[in-house]
Amino acid sequence: MIDFHGYGWRLLGGALLTAELAVLSLVLALMIGLVVASIKLSRSSVLRGFALLYTTIIRGVPDLVMMMLLFYGGQIGVNMVVDQFNSWLGTNVFINVNAFMAGVITLAVIYGAYMSETFRGAFLAVDAGQMEAARAYGMSGWLAFRRVRFPLMMRHALPGINNNWMVLLKSTALVSIIGLSDMVHIADQATKATHQPFLFMVPVGLGYLAITSVSELAVRWLRQRYDAGFHTAKRGA
């Protein structure tokens, strides 16, 4: 067995935190992406303008700067808003912004912008006749969305979602810079203490490759699910 100088369990805990952070931000980013994509396809030009501004800003600013802004500025910003509400309502609420929240929110906001582009393209790729058919069957708007538009859209969106997810996963490493104990942070501490960089950094790198490989399986399963009814050339028509 490799001797991790007592850092073994902490590294595993860090890996768990990385996975939690990544999955939580992915779920939030998907929700933001869906909402913003719907706004981009809506008729209101004011809302569309805001959505465009949002994705433009996110594309222009590095993840790390966004994260620092939210982490170092988030507490002050939240305090200002909460204090205002406190003085109006006469309450005494305090909301604590910790590094985990700042990390999740930043990653979700950043990758929500990229997801919205993916979803927008995928929604546009859905054949209009499918929705007309759903209406003709008497489905309500929500039912038609859930049963027809969403599943058809997902088939086009999956490759893009997969790409964004890979980038998001690697971006979680940035939270170690704002002091969150993910696996990179613990490997960094262990390296400084033991002077053995390869012993800790290489397993962490393998950890990322492992998470990628597992998610590859999940994507394959999802792809099969959403490809149902579409014969690809590979499987034979």
Add this chain to the structure above:
Amino acid sequence: MEHWLAQVAPFLSHNTIFTPATLAAYWGGMVTTVQLVFISLVIGIVLAIPLAIGRASHRVWISGPIWFYTYVFRGTPLLIQLYIAYYGFAFIPGVQQSWFAFFINNALYPALLSFVLNTGAYTTEIFYGAIRATPRGELEAARAYGMSSFTAYRRIVLPSALRRALPAYGNEVIFMLHASAIASAVTITDMTGVAYNVYAEFYSPFPPFIFVACLYMALSFGIQGVFRLAEKRLLRHLKPA
């Protein structure tokens, strides 16, 4: 104009953060960031073109190792690669006395090494994809003219493949600019490092980070503009009529 200046001047004189000293620091950070990114990208391209050709090779002993290189460097965070380059050589006994000491004593060199290897991996995949997309007929025509495969690559495959790679490569340049922000994690005072120092000095997060975000945005849009112009010129033949 004068009216406008008269309105701006009191704002500038009353603020404590954006003094000539901090603005000079921001300028220095911008120079560091641009240098770091530009040098990495140039060396990355030089590395990527032969690697992409090798990646397209039918011989597995050539394409296999290159595939492995891009897989590892694209599959792990740049921050890990940076830490390995930064710490990896620092703890070797006797390294401070060797000729290699320059590499350890200035964080710019390890940062450059990791950035070059990282962008090299992504650029290799981008160019490889473009090479693979070369229409079969063009290659057959080149062979029919009696070109050797070296000549065919030089005259036919690379000119069209590198053009086709332009949009994807533009994204990679912006990605690199944004990724370079992590250089501040290994004591380099790039743009993000300066913003952090200003934040720590005045303990005021919004002005320094929002200002640096605007600087990054300006650089990103500048790069985007340059690539859009280049695409307009070089990809004119692919434009829908």
